Amino acid sequence: DTAVSQTPKYLVTQMGNDKSIKCEQNLGHDTMYWYKQDSKKFLKIMFSYNNKELIINETVPNRFSPKSPDKAHLNLHINSLELGDSAVYFCASSTGQGREQYFGPGTRLTVT
Amino acid sequence: GEDVEQSLFLSVREGDSSVINCTYTDSSSTYLYWYKQEPGAGLQLLTYIFSNMDMKQDQRLTVLLNKKDKHLSLRIADTQTGDSAIYFCAVENNAGNMLTFGGGTRLMVKP
Numbered sequence: 673d674t675a676v677s678q679t680p681k682y683l684v685t686q687m688g689n690d691k692s693i694k695c696e697q698n699l700g701h702d703t704m705y706w707y708k709q710d711s712k713k714f715l716k717i718m719f720s721y722n723n724k725e726l727i728i729n730e731t732v733p734n735r736f737s738p739k740s741p742d743k744a745h746l747n748l749h750i751n752s753l754e755l756g757d758s759a760v761y762f763c764a765s766s767t768g769q770g771r772e773q774y775f776g777p778g779t780r781l782t783v784t
Numbered sequence: 785g786e787d788v789e790q791s792l793f794l795s796v797r798e799g800d801s802s803v804i805n806c807t808y809t810d811s812s813s814t815y816l817y818w819y820k821q822e823p824g825a826g827l828q829l830l831t832y833i834f835s836n837m838d839m840k841q842d843q844r845l846t847v848l849l850n851k852k853d854k855h856l857s858l859r860i861a862d863t864q865t866g867d868s869a870i871y872f873c874a875v876e877n878n879a880g881n882m883l884t885f886g887g888g889t890r891l892m893v894k895p
Contacts, residue, residue, distance in 0.1 A: 676826075712887070713821075713870055713887065713888045713890075714885075714887050714888075715827075715872065715885040715888070716885070717882060717883065717884075720881065720882065722881075727881055728881065728882055762826055762827065764827075768880065771876075771880070772817070772829055772832060773827075773829065773883065774829065775819075775826035775827040775828070776826050777825060777826045778824075778825070778826050
């Protein structure tokens with residue numbers, strides 16, 4: 673009965689590879705988000721989707737492409753991975769834009 | 785854009801009260817939130833306050849908001865070792881479509 677789930681939990685890959693992280697929420701929320709948390713725990717929003725439409729894209733390189741096949745899913749695809757992409761990526765969802773957000777457990781991405 | 789600041793670290797003894805502070809820059813912020821992150825886990829929403837309130841109490845948690853000074857605080861009464869975590873304040877923008885998070889305060893509770 674997990675509310676917001678992400679897969680995989682850990683992802684180790686080499687520079688230049690392409691990878692995807694999946695997110696699903698079963699809360700019936702309309703809005704989903706991707707955040708990046710760096711090694712100093714600083715958390716920054718990357719994308720926000722409302723009803724499958726992109727609302728926010730916060731100066732993220734176009735190597736990152738979110739895809740929302742339906743309201744319950746928001747996947748993150750990353751092309752040509754770089755060392756600086758190493759971080760923990762969190763998915764979140766809310767009933768309205770910006771409101772009480774519920775976070776997934778995170779995906780720790782390590783690029784070697 | 786919005787800037788949200790928190791002190792990095794706080795250490796208290798078990799049973800004492802903890803006060804975690806946060807300052808922000810956008811005076812038109814509507815909702816302000818406190819999240820807790822335990823090691824290896826995602827962020828857990830603890831509580832929130834609407835900008836027209838000064839105080840909100842929820843069991844051991846008390847949130848104080850000083851809109852004039854753009855200062856938000858979270859007080860944890862009778863702090864327990866299980867409260868050890870990183871606490872993030874987050875501020876919602878006026879458009880209501882984005883949260884900006886502070887850098888997090890690491891709370892350490894000593895037995």
